[in-house]
Amino acid sequence: MTLLISTQKLDELIQKKDKKLSIIDTRSFGEYVLGHIPGSINTELMQFHWSDTTKNGIKQFNKQNTKLFSNFGIKKNTFLVFYENISGPSAARGVWLSLYFSHKKVAMLDGGFDKWRVENRLIDTESEKFQHRRFEGKPNSSILADLNFMKKVIKKKKDFQIIDVRTSDEFSGQQVRACRRGHIPLSRNIDWNTNVKDGRFKSLNELKKIYTEISPDKETVTYCQGGYRAANTFVILSELGFKKAKLYLGSWNEWGNDMSLPIENN
Secondary structure (H helix, E strand, O other), X not given: OOOEEOHHHHHHXXXXXXXXXXXXXXXXXXHHHHOEOOOOEXXXXXHOOOOOXXXXXXXXXXXXXXXHHHXXXXXXXXXXXXXXXXXXXXXXXXXXXXXXXXXXXXXXXXXXHHHHHHOOXXXXXXXXXXXXXXXXXXOOHHHEEOHHXXXXXXXHOOOEEEEEOOOHHHHHOOOXXXXXXXXXXXXXXXXXXXXXXXXXXXXXXXXXXXXXXOOOOOEEEEEOOOOOHHHHHHHHHHHOOOOOEXXXXXXXXXHOOOOOOOOEOO
16 A cells, blocks of 8 residues: 555545545644645644653653544544645654554655645635544554664664665764764665655656665665654655665664764764
């Protein structure tokens, strides 16, 4: 099942009044009230950063996000659609979170609200209420990389791929966003922005060329500063058939602020 949905397909589901559909607007509330896709509820996912991937940290992460997802009124057959203004990191984070909690009926809107608006599709300004329902999604650790996992990967030094999806300046250390500058050893830099053109994801053929040196048969970890941009690339890798993709939740915010961990800045 693809993790992307077109504006046309989403519009068709809305017109059919599909009761299985739940749409999550991941933008700020200020943007939401000015206009949003009909029926969507608002949760600004960028507020939910997480940088502690110790055993207790992941336990608390699971607890927090279980409460968050309970606001979406999810049932087993619910089709979750996340969107923001473009095919960006925040909506992708929603998709990754859904998959992490074993809810596979999920997609992000390709082109986002910008494309929806340009196509003159129906827009609403009335806020939708949360439909609270206890969420009991089971964490799927196979798509999450924590600190201990990353340490083992660095030590192993083979049969593994790490993609730093930040900008080249962040990767090299010219731009500093933690106590230390640089990147995780063994990682290669492929800016997440290369996934997108004019607010939409590029074609699969174009994306394949971008990741031609990344093997779909090896375990692959994506990371950024806080696990949002990395989620965008995680979605693309999944679309390209990578079965062993993971997201390093703590990303550089955790790694770059731990003085005991090795780094590179060249």
